[in-house]
Amino acid sequence: MIPVRGFEGKTVAVFGLARTGLAAARALQAGGAEVALWDEKPAAREAAAAEGLPVVDLTTADWSRFAALMLSPGVPLTHPAPHWTVERARAHGVEILGDIELFARTVNAAPDHKRPKVVAITGTNGKSTTTALIAHICASAGRDTRMGGNIGVGVLGLEDMHGGAVYVLEMSSYQLDLTSSLKPDVSVLLNISPDHLERHGGMEGYVAAKRRVLLNQGKGDTAVIGVDDPWGQRICTEITAANRRTIVPISASKAMGRGAYVLQGLLYDATGERAVEVADLLRARSLPGRHNWQNAAAAYAAARGLGISPEEAAEGLMSFPGLAHRMETVGTIGAVRFVNDSKATNADAARQAMSSYPKFYWIAGGQPKTGGIDALQDLFPRIAKAYLVGEAAPAFAQTLKGKASVVQSGTIPAAVAQAYADAAASGEDAIVLLSPACASFDQFADFEERGEAFRAAVQALMHAPAGAVAR
The missing domain is CATH 3.90.190.20 (Mur ligase, C-terminal domain)
Known part of the structure; x- marks a missing residue:
């Protein structure tokens, strides 16, 4: 696991005891924090207690003693109405965090020689495949790669960090709402279409949540942005105007003067002086269809942002075995x-x-x-x-x-x-x-x-x- 830093000797309330909440509780304890766990489901509380984790009834607890509330991403933060734990935390001035934010603060506090590379991927569709694809390319290129977040293992349950590691993290809009200080080396925003509108108060709130993956990037970081939908096009234009990072537009349907794009199954790299064909995706058996071509373009661009060669990135695309539960x-x-x-x-x-x-x-x-x-x-x-x-x-x-x-x-x-x-x-x-x-x-x-x-x-x-x- 990754011991969470910054809460040594303090008490953190943890609400929601599924995979994310339990991993966060263990990581907080490993970093020197006290934890108080609660879930509305008796079975979840019993499982946590059987593991020796301290279960505390947050409905009657003294919230003034909590330094933070670690909220599982499935619990409503704002819409359709704030959860009672959110209201209780706000009433007592208790900071509300998610597990990705705990990870981000731990990374930011690490000395430079121990700070890993971080790739953050979001989008309405394709993020799990793209996350798995980027992790596969990185591992195939010999990088010490850990994949998690909204896929597989909760981020804090991954192996502890070091300077040569690469964390490839899928991030849902729920997780992004609870994240403020993550500074990815590479951010990927695949696409945006209406989804989870009830949780974000409408399309504007949903788009704002997705855009948060680009929040803290600076000079030298890479932002990979899908431009096959109007929201992505607008965000790419706005981010490019800010001119603080390397911007790589991606498309599965049109040629572009710069970026990475796919035409008739052929992947082109147009990040240099001219567009160069780098892979024939029609031969990639686990990446059929235009939606997977967008995923492949994003993964290729992300890998290049990490310094992986075009040849290694293309080889990783071709050898990808596919993702469970996706076609x-x-x-x-x-x-x-x-x-x-x-x-x-x-x-x-x-x-x-x-x-x-x-x-x-x-x-x-x-x-x-x-x-x-x-x-x-x-x-x-x-x-x-x-x-x-x-x-x-x-x-x-x-x-x-x-x-x-x-x-x-x-x-x-x-x-x-x-x-x-x-x-x-x-x-x-x-x-x-x-x-x-x-x-x-x-x-x-x-x-x-x-x-x-x-x-x-x-x-x-x-x-x-x-x-x-x-x-």
Whole structure:
């Protein structure tokens, strides 16, 4: 873990005892702080207590003794209403921090010879793939690479820092809202489209949260900014005018006078005197589709910002094995292939997978986002049949009425079994695609748990006796 500095001998309240909160509590203790842990779920409190961590009822605690509140990113900070812990902290003048901010302060306090490189990645879609891709390129180039944040291990649970390490961190808008002093060597803002609007009070608040990844960069740092959407274009123009860092625009759809871009699957580096072709992404088996081309351009630019050679960066792109829960093939039964795209938690992300297949049996639903699946109507003709799960099922069924065949399956296992039966009966090569276009929180802890439920259901079918799968 990374011992947190700056709170030695002080007491920090920690609310939210999932992966992020527990890692932060351990790291604070390792750095010499006292901690007071609380969660509204009794099971979470019991698990923390069983580990020997001090559980304190924050509803009755004396908040004047806390130096800070470490808030898990899933807890509302401002919208739709501040959580009661936020109100309590503000009433007592207690600073509210996230785990990335604790990491940032620890990095900033380190002597120069122990300070690692930090890459911070955000965006509405593609950030997990891009984070994993950058980490893969860095590791392939021989760098001591640690990947975490909003993917895999919470940042403070990663191995302790040293001057030669590279931390590659995925950052959600929730985490960015709780971060003020992070100074990344390379920041990546992939794209922006409407998402999590209820948590940020609308699009303006959401864009402001995403832009925070660029907050503290200075001379010599690199900002990689996607310009395929209007918000990214505007931010890139504004940041370029400030002229305090190296700006690398990226695009998956157009040639540019400077930056990194992809045309017809070919990646070009236009950061020098002329554009140079550096990779044929059509040969990168784990990076299909235009959305992955943007991810590849961003990862290449970030790697170059860390001083990795063009050749090493391109080799890393080609050898990338892919990311779990993102267009991941988890099994094949006869002519039916099962694709796990559980990471698609909004319609825009689902579009990326749906656009990759001319026909598919679609498993969708969960906790709906603003706008539902209305924006996907141009892709409805590709749906062989839809199998709807979770809270969104009735609304999605209404949207699809008359446009695609629909069954309200309710659960992932039921949807998988029904989709397989129909796909197998078609007698054709078929794709069963889990791309929910929804959050997972109505039935699962996160998208990863949802993806694992899909994988388990597929594995159960693969090992079922012949003829055991009913329609």
